[in-house]
Amino acid sequence: MGRSKTNETLIFGPFFHGLNKRVVRPEVRHLREQDEDMNFPKLLIANRGEIARRIIRTCKRLGIPTVTVYSEADRNMPYVQEGDERVLIGPAQATKSYLNMDRIMEAAAVTGAKAIHPGYGFLSENSEFAKRCRETGLIFVGPETFVIEAMANKIHARNRMKEAGVPIVPGYDGPIESVDDAVSLAVEIGFPLMLKASAGGGGIGMQRVDSEAELRMAYDTTLQKAVNFFGDGTVFLEKWIEEPRHIEVQIAGDRLGNVVHLFERECSVQRRHQKVMEESPSPALTTKTRERLYEAAIRGAKSIGYTNVGTMEFILDHNGNFYFLEMNTRLQVEHPVTEMITGLDLVELQIRLSAGENLPWTQADVGAAGHAVEARVYAEDPKTFFPSPGEIGRMNLPSTGARFDFGYGEGSTVSPYYDPMVGKVIVHGMNRHQALAQMRKTLQQMQVDGIQTNLSLLLKILDNHQFINGRYTTNLVTDLLRD
Amino acid sequence: MAEEFKSVVSPLPGVFYRRPSADAAEYVQEGGRVEVGDTIGLIEIMKNFYEVKSDVAGTIDSFIVVNEELIDIGQEIARIVVE
Structure with missing residues (x-):
């Protein structure tokens, strides 16, 4: 696997739009010739906000018609209008809308959708939902039902990985x-x-x-x-692992049993056990440990017959020992980090694998270049993390230098009923130093009025010497707020 | 002697729950007794849960908001007859 395959002049897909063209980035690797329509049925997106928009973007490029679903609280959300058709599925409470399988299945039936993409959160790792979709003859964009079921229970997942020879805590x-x-x-x-x-x-x-x-x-x-x-x-x-770091490996598998890794993501910047900033490559791994980590991730995924896109999460201790934590059988929030270093579109990969296509390349063909960082913008107090719902007033996102995956726009209301994440800022640089500088510059230029956000915390993280040196653990944010 | 009512108002917007989980019993029923600091409900806001506590001792007269109903900041949740 090469880490150096770069190209300075290639035109990027829709979501790379606005990037500084002088930055050396990986070659874009659309799995087929660009703009060639894919023969894939109408797809219902059983999710909301930024991930719904993200899925629509890929579907538009592939010529796949989309159906969005929304709750009464989400009527005016940008994603609702961006799909080709839309269905109101219930009141604001998630249990009565986005977690309501009956309403989602009805929406698919009414619109004639023949595939469902669950996004992340909500029903994405619910094996019962995957089973129902498949029994109804719908394509569920995700791994086999038995895989989702096997990984949903942490004790069970630990035992399966132990059997496969993957180290567990x-x-x-x-x-x-x-x-x-x-x-x-x-x-x-x-x-x-x-x-x-x-x-x-x-x-x-x-x-x-x-x-x-x-x-x-x-x-x-x-x-x-x-x-x-x-x-x-x-x-x-x-x-308890001392000085822990959370590092995950993106993997992809097909029905022939081929599994490849798509490198790692360092996810140790967390608040309340939830990720705030992610980057790839991880500054914590030696070449040797990195290779062992990839090997363990692939072995674990192969042992359970993993198909489609998924993530193996590990915890790394201060001696370079790593242990399996859990497997996420879905697209991750932080998937853009991987897209930026590989040039791949992971939503396209998910769709193609769920359509029965096989991996179009072997491990040796997959390259990564440069360094990518993602920052999550949350609607919350930057010190106490207390939620801050409300209407967004002015929102300035710089027009170049970064990718913005945002679920909300100016005038959107961040409702109290769902996740506090407003959006994600993703940058890419030739190296870590350049990527961090680009992230700092981008966040300094950003303005989000009307609600409290964690922008000041994100900037504080970027100025922290432990973070800059790459020598940080999951305690970083707690330590930083105490100082 | 006139009865003294105390209104419990929501400090947050979100979804109101009268029980800790779907299968659990209600924190307190109408007519039930509460002490200072007793939890009378939960508010879910952006996937976080906050307990609503009584700051008086007395008896629950009535709940104005039902279980799983959407609630706004400052909205009246319940009335307590103060002892």
């Missing part, structure tokens, strides 16, 4: 029956520990515990949260 792999049970296991493994919900995800349902007293206190609340959020009160224990 030391801990207890069986469910824990009681708080006394937890305490005796904890003493065996040793504090500090992470107490986690097996059905958890998105940073919800996990708690660090440093002592028996803390474990006893955290046990009930973690269990309760697991029941509330995921309807499953199974919890387990993992050893």
Whole structure:
């Protein structure tokens, strides 16, 4: 695999529009000749906001008709009008709209859509939904149902990866029956520990515990949260990894059993266990560790028969040891980082793989070049992270130098009912130094009025010496706000 | 002696819940007793949950907002007959 395949003059696809043409970027690798219409049926996007717009963009290029669905709160969202057809699926509450399988299946039936793209979040990792789509004869843009099911449960996923020889965080792999049970296991493994919900995800349902007293206190609340959020009160224990970094590997697989990696994404800049800034390549990996990481990701994905696009998440300790955390059987929020260094369109890849096409290249054909960084703009207080819904007034996004994947525009209302992410800013440079400088310049030029945003926090991160040196852990944001 | 009502108003916009999870019992029923600091409901805002607590001791007279209803900032959630 080469990391040097670059081209200075190629015309980029629609979402590369506005990039500084002098920056050396990877060659764009549309999987087919550009603008050639794909023979793929009408696609319903079972999601909202920026990811719905992102999917529409690729569908337009491939000539695939789209259906958007929306809740009463989202009537005036930009994505709704950008699809070819639109269906109102219910009131604002996600459980009554974007999580309501019946309404989404009805919307597909009414519009004659024959494929569903679930985006991320909502129903994207719900194996029941994938199953229903497929039983109705719809193409579900994602991996096989049994794969989604196998990876949805963290204990199960840990055991599958262990069997495949992928390192997992030391801990207890069986469910824990009681708080006394937890305490005796904890003493065996040793504090500090992470107490986690097996059905958890998105940073919800996990708690660090440093002592028996803390474990006893955290046990009930973690269990309760697991029941509330995921309807499953199974919890387990993992050893706490000192100075942890979160690094994930993008992979793609086809039905012939071919699996390739599309390099890593460093995701250690987090607040409340949720990602704030991502970059690729990771500044933490040596060449040797990087190769071992890719090898482990591919081995793990192959062992479960992974098809389509997915992500293997790992935690890296300060000695360069890495352990499997979980697998995301969907497109990631931070997928543009990978697109910027490889020149690939991951939504196109998802669609082609779900249409039954095979990977058009082998590992050796996939190259990456330069350095990409993504910053997530959240509608929240930059210090307390308290949500800040409201109407966006003026919004200035610089016209060159960055890719903006935003769900909202001027005059859009960021409603209190969904995720606080307003959009993502993605930049690419020849090297990390250049990419960070470009990100700083872009964020300084940005203006979002009417709501509170985390823009000042993002700039603070870019000025932090640990971040600049690439020597940061998942504690970065907490440490930075304490100083 | 006139009864003294205290209105509990929402500090946030979002979705209001009267129970900690779909299968759980309600935090408190109408006619039920609350102490200072007791949770009477949850508000979900941007995937975060905030507990609504009573700042008086008394009896719940009525809930103005039903479970899973959308709620605005400053909207009346419940009335408590103060002791």
